[in-house]
Amino acid sequence: MTxxxxxxxxxxxxxxxxxxxxxxxxxxxxxxxxxxxxxxLLKPTDDRSVWLVVTRWRDEESFQAWVNSPAFMHGHRSAAERAGGEAPQRPVGVHSEVWSYEIAGGSPGRG
Incomplete structure (x- = not known):
């Protein structure tokens, strides 16, 4: 199950x-x-201001292992912080929510 x-x-x-x-x-x-x-990473093509970061995982345990990993913490710091500098003055996003779904149907398409 994805x-x-x-x-x-x-x-x-x-x-x-x-x-x-x-x-x-x-x-x-x-x-x-x-x-x-x-x-x-999905950029809106209309007048919306919400971008979507869509990730697919084998299962919830895999996702939680990543969220609780040092790699997650490192990756969510700014480039300046990762290089030993200061955090940016302001975050890019003003609000964020995480949604969780499992695939219930679909079509592979023609590619």
Missing amino acids: LVKINAITVPDDSGDELARRFAARAGAVDDQEGFEGFE
Whole structure:
């Protein structure tokens, strides 16, 4: 069973590019985590201000192991903090919620 975790992040209009840049700087950071199956950062194409971080996991235990890992804590610090500097003056997102789903149906598409 694949578990889907969605982090819905509300981002001010002038901060979306910075959010994408920060995610690009961490690309691949979770790829080797046991039970990790995939990741997408979804940018709104309408007037919404909520970006979606969609991850797929083998199970809840795999997701929780990552959330409680040093790699998670390291990856959620800013690039400046990871390099030994100060945290940014303000976070990119102003609100965030994590949603949890399991796949109940669908289609593989034609690719």
